[in-house]
Each structure stands twice: as C-alpha cells, then as structure tokens.
Amino acid sequence: MFSLWPFVNTVILSLTDAQILKGGRFVGLENYGRALGDPDFWTATVNSVVYLAVVVPCLVLLPLALAVLVQRKLPGIGFFRSAFYAPVIASAVVVGLIWQWVLRSDGLVNTVFEKLHLISGPVPFLTDSTMLLVSAMIVTIWKGLGYYMVFYLAALGNVPASLYEAAALDGAGAVRRFFSITIPSVKPMMLLVGTLSAISALRVFTEIYILGGESGGPGGGARTLPFLIRQVGLGFAGETGYAAAISILLFLLTLVFSLLGHRLSKGDER
Numbered sequence: 001m002f003s004l005w006p007f008v009n010t011v012i013l014s015l016t017d018a019q020i021l022k023g024g025r026f027v028g029l030e031n032y033g034r035a036l037g038d039p040d041f042w043t044a045t046v047n048s049v050v051y052l053a054v055v056v057p058c059l060v061l062l063p064l065a066l067a068v069l070v071q072r073k074l075p076g077i078g079f080f081r082s083a084f085y086a087p088v089i090a091s092a093v094v095v096g097l098i099w100q101w102v103l104r105s106d107g108l109v110n111t112v113f114e115k116l117h118l119i120s121g122p123v124p125f126l127t128d129s130t131m132l133l134v135s136a137m138i139v140t141i142w143k144g145l146g147y148y149m150v151f152y153l154a155a156l157g158n159v160p161a162s163l164y165e166a167a168a169l170d171g172a173g174a175v176r177r178f179f180s181i182t183i184p185s186v187k188p189m190m191l192l193v194g195t196l197s198a199i200s201a202l203r204v205f206t207e208i209y210i211l212g213g214e215s216g217g218p219g220g221g222a223r224t225l226p227f228l229i230r231q232v233g234l235g236f237a238g239e240t241g242y243a244a245a246i247s248i249l250l251f252l253l254t255l256v257f258s259l260l261g262h263r264l265s266k267g268d269e270r
Contacts, residue, residue: 096210129221195261
C-alpha cells in the first residue's frame with residue numbers, strides 16, 4: 001500500500017502529461033524523450049553522479065579510519081564517540097543552517113580567512129555553483145561520518161584479537177596490520193557502506209536546498225535530480241507527469257549502482 005502502489009502509480013503518471021491542477025492524457029514515452037533532450041536534466045544528472053563519485057569514497061574510508069581510532073580503550077574515548085555521532089542525531093535542516101552560517105560571505109570561514117589575510121575577498125562558497133556543490137558534499141560527509149562509523153565499529157568488534165596479536169609477533173607494524181587484517185576483515189561492510197552511501201548521495205536534496213536556496217544555486221547550476229524533480233513537479237504549473245518520468249530515471253540510475261554493489265559483494269564472497 002505504501003511502497004508498491006506509489007511506485008506503480010508513478011510509472012503510470014510518467015506516461016501522461018498530468019499537471020498539478022488537471023488530469024493528464026496518455027503520451028507514452030514522450031516525457032522520457034523530453035528528459036533525455038533537456039539540458040537541465042543532464043546538468044542535474046552530472047551533478048548527482050559527481051556528488052556520488054566524491055562522497056562515496058570519503059564515506060567508505062573516513063568512517064573506517066575514525067572507527068579504528070575510537071575503537072581503542074582510552075580514557076574519555078566515550079566522549080569522542082558521542083561527539084562524532086552528534087551530527088547524525090541533528091536534523092538535516094539544522095545542520096544545513098549551521099553550515100550556511102559558517103560558509104556565507106560574512107560567515108565564520110571567510111571572516112577568519114580575511115583576518116589572517118589569506119584571502120582578499122570572500123570565497124563564494126554559496127554563490128558559485130561549483131563551490132556550492134562542493135560545500136554540500138562537505139556537509140553530507142560531515143553528517144555521515146558518525147553514522148557509518150557505527151557500522152565499522154560493529155564490524156571491527158567481530159575481528160579476532162588473536163589475528164592482530166599474531167601479526168604483531170611476526171613484526172607487522174600498525175600500518176601493515178591495518179592493510180593486511182583490518183581492511184580484508186571489514187571488506188563486506190565497506191561494500192555495504194558504499195552501496196548505502198551511493199543511494200543516499202543520489203537522493204541528496206536538503207543540503208542543496210538549504211545552502212543554495214529554491215533555485216539550486218546561481219542559474220540552478222548545483223541542482224541534483226531530486227532537486228529538479230521537486231522544482232518541476234511543484235507549483236500551480238507543476239508538471240507531475242514529467243516529474244514522475246525523471247523520478248523513474250533516477251530510480252533506474254540508483255538501481256544500477258545498487259546492482260553494482262550487489263555484484264561486487266557476491267564476487268567478494270566467492
């Protein structure tokens with residue numbers, strides 16, 4: 001009722017020219033052809049894929065390094081675990097507003113840089129499309145570090161301590177133990193984190209919306225596919241049929257990366 005039917009209804013809607021305030025007639029694959037010839041669609045697709053290409057490696061590797069560090073039983077380590085996880089609990093809107101204050105022209109980063117005479121004018125973190133996209137990536141990575149750190153902590157807890165002890169007796173240093181024992185032991189978890197973070201990266205909306213406003217940055221240059229779907233489908237002239245077609249194309253793109261992660265996982269098991 002809440003998953004299958006909305007999906008089927010979206011597929012049906014994508015084959016019509018329906019709008020918000022009126023029903024639609026069947027147009028077949030016309031909306032899909034329109035999307036493939038729409039420069040805005042390709043800009044949003046490129047932004048989404050670039051977003052994925054940058055964010056996913058960071059969210060696969062950085063939380064693992066963080067988990068290795070906080071796994072150690074040191075005094076006060078519980079505080080650091082909680083601190084790293086705190087952004088996960090915070091609302092995405094709240095996180096976006098905090099970073100907007102940090103990155104705006106008169107914000108914390110630009111003010112500090114100017115006081116240190118590192119820049120002659122404000123860095124356009126939020127007023128340049130490329131910089132806006134990079135800023136949104138930083139927010140996504142910062143918010144996801146603690147979440148995926150917990151995944152890795154669970155995986156590291158299942159690695160036998162005897163492996164590390166045997167490697168240490170053989171003269172293996174910390175770096176060698178990390179690459180020879182830790183990474184092979186948590187590789188299935190790395191594939192899972194990669195798949196989940198890839199799906200999340202393709203669905204990113206809030207960061208772009210909060211940092212760049214309703215237009216998605218100057219000229220809409222930082223729009224991602226979910227942002228474009230919202231922009232096309234809402235409003236009194238919202239084209240719900242066309243928005244549904246873009247949604248299906250986003251679903252297919254997400255499916256490709258999900259199947260790729262599944263294939264890599266099966267190959268690792270063999």
